[in-house]
Structures are given as C-alpha cells and as structure tokens.
Amino acid sequence: MTAPSAQSASSALSAPSARSYDVVVLGGGVAGCVLAARLSEDRSRSVCLVEAGQDYGPHGEGWPGGLLDARSLPRSDVWERHTEVYRLRARVIGGSSCVNGCWNTWGTHADQAEWERTGGAAWSAAALERHRKAAVQQMDMRPVPDGELSPFSRAALAAADELGFAHADMGTSGGPGHGTPLLNAVDGLRWNAAFAYLDPARSRPNLTVLGGASAHRLDVRGGRVHGVEVVRDGERVTLTADTYVVACGTYGSPALLMRSGIGPAGQLREAGVRPEVDLPGVGANLTDQPGVFVPLAPTDGLNAALAEQEARGELYGNRMLIRAASPYCGDGSWDLHILANAGPPLFGKLPPGQYEAGLSSYLMKPASRGRVRLRSADPAEPLDIDPGFFSDPEGRDLAAVRAGLGIVEDLAGSAALRPLVRQVEEHPSRLSDERIRARAGTYWHPVGTCAMGTEDDPGAVVDGAGRVHGVSNLRVADASVLPTVPAANTQLPVLAAAELLAEAVPRD
Ligand SMILES: Cc1cc2nc3c(=O)[nH]c(=O)nc-3n(C[C@H](O)[C@H](O)[C@H](O)COP(=O)(O)OP(=O)(O)OC[C@H]3O[C@@H](n4cnc5c(N)ncnc54)[C@H](O)[C@@H]3O)c2cc1C
Structure with a gap:
C-alpha cells in the first residue's frame, strides 16, 4: 500500500483516497503514541492515529497550561468529568500521561514472570529490559x-x-x-507521551494524526475487521486498514470491542449489541490498586x-x-x-x-478483580465500571x-x-x-480488561503479540492487555509493553 500524501489531519478525513491505511491505531494515549511513532518508522507503512480528545499539536503550540504543569493533576480533558474519582481518565492526545503524576517506577521479577507465563518469552524480565530502557530514554525520564x-x-x-x-x-x-521515582517532567513541565514519541514523528508523510475523532465501532464480520466507524466534528466516516490496533486504555479498549460485538455474548445482548465473537474476558479482570x-x-x-x-x-x-x-x-x-x-x-x-x-x-498486588461493562450500545453512554476493591x-x-x-x-x-x-x-x-x-481511593493504575493469555484460557482476550483471539486482523496494545498489575506505577510498564507490542506488528 502506498502512503497517503502529507496533509493536515482535517483534510485527511475528507479525502477518500486517504481513508485506507496499512495500520489504524485507535486511541492516542500513552500506548497509542508509542505505537504510532514506532510503526511509522517504517516509511513504507501508512499509519493513522485516531484520538477522541483534542490534538493540541507539537509542544509549544497552544497546549493548555494546566496539562503542562507537573505540580498538579489537571481535571480538564478527561472523559467522565462529574463522577467518582476512580474513573478519572484522560481524553487528549498523549492520554493519561497529560494528566498524571509523572512518576515512573518498575515492578518485581515476579510481575514479569506472571506476564511471561501468559504472553510467552517476549515478556520475560530479560526481554522487557530492552523496552524499559527504550521508554526511559524516549520519555527523557530523570531522577528527582x-x-x-x-x-x-x-x-x-x-x-x-x-x-x-x-x-x-x-x-x-x-x-x-x-x-x-524517575520523573518525566523537567522544571515543572509535564513531558507527556505525545511530546516524547509523536513530536519527532509528526512530519512523517506516512503518519496521519486525527484528533477529536472518536472510534465508535469496528465492523467485525467472519472473524475479520472490515473497517472502523469514526465520528469527528459530527461527521461519520469509515477508515479501513490491513491491521487495526486498539489502544483506548483499560476502560476504553474493552468498551470499543464490546460495542463491536466482541465480548461476553450474554452481556452484549443485554446491552443491545449483536455478538460476533464470544470472548468472556473482555471487560473482566479489572485490576486496580x-x-x-x-x-x-x-x-x-x-x-x-x-x-x-x-x-x-x-x-x-x-x-x-x-x-x-x-x-x-x-x-x-x-x-x-x-x-x-x-x-x-x-x-x-x-x-x-x-x-x-x-x-x-x-x-500494589490486589487479589480482587472488578469489571467494565456497557450500559448500552451508544458510545456516548457512560460505562458501568466497578473497580471491585476489597472483593x-x-x-x-x-x-x-x-x-x-x-x-x-x-x-x-x-x-x-x-x-x-x-x-x-x-x-x-x-x-x-x-x-x-x-x-479507599485509587492509585489510578487500572489494567487487565483485555488480558493476554493462550487461546485455551477462557479469560484471555489477546495473545502475547496483542492479537485478539478469533479476529485475524485486530490487536489490542495498551494497559488493558496486562493480565496482572505490576507492583509499580503503570506508565513505564505500559510504555515498555507498547514498545514490545509495536515490534510484534509484522512488517510486510
Ligand atoms: C490521574 C492519573 C494519575 C496517574 N498517575 C500516574 C503516575 O504518576 N505514574 C504512572 O506510572 N502512572 C500514572 N497513571 C497511570 C498511567 O497514566 C496509565 O497507566 C497509562 O496512561 C495507560 O496508558 P494507556 O495507553 O493504556 O491509556 P491512556 O493513556 O489513558 O490512553 C487511552 C487513550 O485512548 C483514547 N480513547 C479512548 N476511547 C477512545 C475512542 N473510542 N476513540 C478514540 N480514542 C479513544 C483516550 O482519549 C486516551 O487518550 C495515572 C493515571 C491517572 C488517570
């Protein structure tokens, strides 16, 4: 496939020839920025990054001061504004790295052994070390x-x-x-994943970034995705790609899969969604600290x-x-x-x-599990989230x-x-x-709602490469795939996981 010509994000949607990509990444948060940057390093691969929140552009171009100030946790640019604090999640390019504490820590060898058991050797402590180091370097993390x-x-x-x-x-x-901790903040400036990963990639002609574009549902038929319906400025368009990578976060990713008919069949019917692939693990296993x-x-x-x-x-x-x-x-x-x-x-x-x-x-290592469910098929309807604390x-x-x-x-x-x-x-x-x-409150580190595991594990949603079981050209690559939460703040582990999962997307 040829790369779409360089053009502004807004014109990209109205030009029919530019609606097809090699890879569409849905969700421009911490993991989405890593994926878009790493996947577009191959200039022969066209990549489109779709983010529901605002894209304020490169650093220095009109970012709200509150998102840049590392001394406080901003409450702007979030999904559910008037809700319990445990649901706080960012809706902006860069995702929760734009609203978080900029703290970075790493988990135990036992955490990585848990991931290796479900994801394979690529997730071993030794293999992850390369990705941890890459993330620390790219995010310019430094001691306090x-x-x-x-x-x-x-x-x-x-x-x-x-x-x-x-x-x-x-x-x-x-x-x-x-x-x-290690900080991704310099002199009070929150150095988010969009600055660190996307800015160096923005000028690539094979990368399109669509801000303010919400992925409503994937068109899933016969075990394949045939397109994704995206709404931007009230306009509904279908983007198509060879590969779709969902990176909408621990709450957003299972929600998009479920709206698309991938999830627990009974629950989907109750929410008014026709099941396409019965995957009971979607939205289950929510683990937060x-x-x-x-x-x-x-x-x-x-x-x-x-x-x-x-x-x-x-x-x-x-x-x-x-x-x-x-x-x-x-x-x-x-x-x-x-x-x-x-x-x-x-x-x-x-x-x-x-x-x-x-x-x-x-x-840091709770045994309790919560869950994310749809209330209806309407993407505007708030999700039904139960963190399951102390259950x-x-x-x-x-x-x-x-x-x-x-x-x-x-x-x-x-x-x-x-x-x-x-x-x-x-x-x-x-x-x-x-x-x-x-x-009890949250440390804001939810994971696990599209957990990785082998196909014979009834709770597994993706394999160690992020491929969704039962759908050939669909992947999930964000905090939701971690089957267990590490004994750490999750940003650095998610960055490392996204580095790993970007490498797992094959080059033609
Ligand atoms: C308040 C707060 C404080 C935190 N503090 C820290 C900290 O100090 N240290 C640390 O290590 N971790 C911290 N975290 C956790 C860390 O930020 C997350 O682990 C990390 O951001 C997860 O990355 P992600 O890519 O999975 O999701 P996110 O970064 O949340 O990105 C998901 C993106 O997908 C977009 N999206 C969702 N649905 C759609 C859709 N349908 N269509 C298009 N786009 C969509 C969202 O708008 C968002 O931009 C904090 C989190 C929060 C909320």
Whole structure:
C-alpha cells in the first residue's frame, strides 16, 4: 500500500483516497503514541492515529497550561468529568500521561514472570529490559532533582531510614526500600507521551494524526475487521486498514470491542449489541490498586516552609515512596507503596498558606478483580465500571492495606516527622473494615480488561503479540492487555509493553 500524501489531519478525513491505511491505531494515549511513532518508522507503512480528545499539536503550540504543569493533576480533558474519582481518565492526545503524576517506577521479577507465563518469552524480565530502557530514554525520564524535595519528603525519607528501610532504585526491579521515582517532567513541565514519541514523528508523510475523532465501532464480520466507524466534528466516516490496533486504555479498549460485538455474548445482548465473537474476558479482570490516605496536621513551621517553596514555584507535593511488604508478600519483594504528601490538596481548596499533609498505604498486588461493562450500545453512554476493591473472598487485600497503615502509623510517630506534623488519627491501623472500605481511593493504575493469555484460557482476550483471539486482523496494545498489575506505577510498564507490542506488528 502506498502512503497517503502529507496533509493536515482535517483534510485527511475528507479525502477518500486517504481513508485506507496499512495500520489504524485507535486511541492516542500513552500506548497509542508509542505505537504510532514506532510503526511509522517504517516509511513504507501508512499509519493513522485516531484520538477522541483534542490534538493540541507539537509542544509549544497552544497546549493548555494546566496539562503542562507537573505540580498538579489537571481535571480538564478527561472523559467522565462529574463522577467518582476512580474513573478519572484522560481524553487528549498523549492520554493519561497529560494528566498524571509523572512518576515512573518498575515492578518485581515476579510481575514479569506472571506476564511471561501468559504472553510467552517476549515478556520475560530479560526481554522487557530492552523496552524499559527504550521508554526511559524516549520519555527523557530523570531522577528527582534535589530542589523538588519538600521538607516533608526529606523528613519522610529520613523516617523511612529510621524504620530500617534501605535505599532502593525505583526505576528497576531492585528490592523493597525507600527512594524517589524517575520523573518525566523537567522544571515543572509535564513531558507527556505525545511530546516524547509523536513530536519527532509528526512530519512523517506516512503518519496521519486525527484528533477529536472518536472510534465508535469496528465492523467485525467472519472473524475479520472490515473497517472502523469514526465520528469527528459530527461527521461519520469509515477508515479501513490491513491491521487495526486498539489502544483506548483499560476502560476504553474493552468498551470499543464490546460495542463491536466482541465480548461476553450474554452481556452484549443485554446491552443491545449483536455478538460476533464470544470472548468472556473482555471487560473482566479489572485490576486496580486501592489505597487509604491518612491525614496529618502540618505544624506552622511546615506550612511556612511549604509556602516559601510554593512562592518559588518549586512545591511538589509528593516526591518519595517506600516499597514495603505486607505479611502476604513473598520474601525480598514488596506489595505496598507508602507515599508521603504535603502541598495543596489534590481535590478541593485550603486557605492561602495552609496545606494538606498525609501518608498513604497503597496495595500494589490486589487479589480482587472488578469489571467494565456497557450500559448500552451508544458510545456516548457512560460505562458501568466497578473497580471491585476489597472483593477478594479471603479479605487479604483489606488486611494488606491495614498492614501498610501500621507502617504509616510508625512513620507518623518517627523522630524525623514528629517536628513537622501532628497526628490526627492515633491508630489508623485500627480503623474498622468499613472505614477502610469507605476511605479507599485509587492509585489510578487500572489494567487487565483485555488480558493476554493462550487461546485455551477462557479469560484471555489477546495473545502475547496483542492479537485478539478469533479476529485475524485486530490487536489490542495498551494497559488493558496486562493480565496482572505490576507492583509499580503503570506508565513505564505500559510504555515498555507498547514498545514490545509495536515490534510484534509484522512488517510486510
Ligand atoms: C490521574 C492519573 C494519575 C496517574 N498517575 C500516574 C503516575 O504518576 N505514574 C504512572 O506510572 N502512572 C500514572 N497513571 C497511570 C498511567 O497514566 C496509565 O497507566 C497509562 O496512561 C495507560 O496508558 P494507556 O495507553 O493504556 O491509556 P491512556 O493513556 O489513558 O490512553 C487511552 C487513550 O485512548 C483514547 N480513547 C479512548 N476511547 C477512545 C475512542 N473510542 N476513540 C478514540 N480514542 C479513544 C483516550 O482519549 C486516551 O487518550 C495515572 C493515571 C491517572 C488517570
């Protein structure tokens, strides 16, 4: 196939000759940007990237300041604006890398062994290392600069020392301990996946980027995709390709498959969709990391120090973490992240000069599973998302979070933190089960709703190369294919997975 000639994204849709591509990538988020960039490196391959949210263009051309400011989590450019916070997901080119904390950490060897079991040798720890390194380099990830550590973060690191945690390298599988993440932010600028991956590729004549273009459904017949219906500026067009790669994220990817008739047949019928391929795993296995925030009252001294840092434009609420082990975790590993926060509240407002401080216990390897379902075949209808927090029958997840709250309690009482904060709750680890459930929030790392696995696994949706079981020219390549969540923040693992899955798309 010949590459469509270079033209603006808007004219690309109205020119019939440009509607056919070698590869259409649906979803221009973290994974979608990696795929579009890597696949279009082969100049003989025409690639179209379709993103429902706005494409603000290359860096320096009209991006809203809020999306660029790495000091806070923006609430613009998201899908469901007025909803529970756990559903927050970006709707913009660059995806959730435009609204996230820019933290990058890596999981355990056991995480990668889980993926290798379902995806094959390409997912082994050794094989993934090349993709991890490529992502770190392309995203320009770097250690936390000293000036970004607030007095609270510094004291929390000292408190972790006091409790006997060793230093750990958070960008690798190292071990448990305390340390700082790798950041994809430079001097307060959130360096998102669109800047890092797409900008260097935008001028390629074989790459078309369509912003504000929502993929409504795939035309699936006889085990093949024959086109994708895309709506842009109210206009409905069909794009066709040899290969379709879905990268709409953990919530968006199963939703697009289900609207297209790929998913649990009974549920699809209930939602008014005619089933084409009965795949029970689509939308199942939603895995997210729950956590509980324990507030602490900043002393006047801490408030003053934070105000001074904010006046200099250098206040970052959170720049340290501890990898810790609950009693349910294997030796030498970790299943908890303990975070220390001090700064403007994530949500809501405080009077000038006053700040929120606290410590959180997040469970990184939950046993509980949730799910994503369609309410109807209408793409405009909000999804029915249940994260399934603490639904494991044995109650291990709740007990593990509680174990983390024990560490939070010890940190709050440490010599390093006592001069900066006053305890508001004396014994957070003694919170009732009901209070823990009610206070649990998300670390925003959902995965697993199009899980990879072998064809004989009834829960599997794709194979290790991202190919959808039962549909010959369809792939999924984003956070949704990870069958288990790593003991890490998910951006770097998703970038590495997308690097791997881009390589798996064959060249003609
Ligand atoms: C608030 C928040 C904070 C986070 N903080 C961190 C952090 O600090 N560190 C970290 O490692 N991870 C963090 N994450 C998680 C990380 O951002 C995700 O793991 C990662 O973005 C997943 O990449 P993805 O490509 O699967 O999905 P996304 O990046 O979400 O991209 C999916 C894209 O698909 C588009 N899309 C969806 N449906 C359609 C459709 N029908 N048609 C066209 N386009 C569509 C969306 O608009 C979106 O742009 C955070 C996430 C959130 C929401």
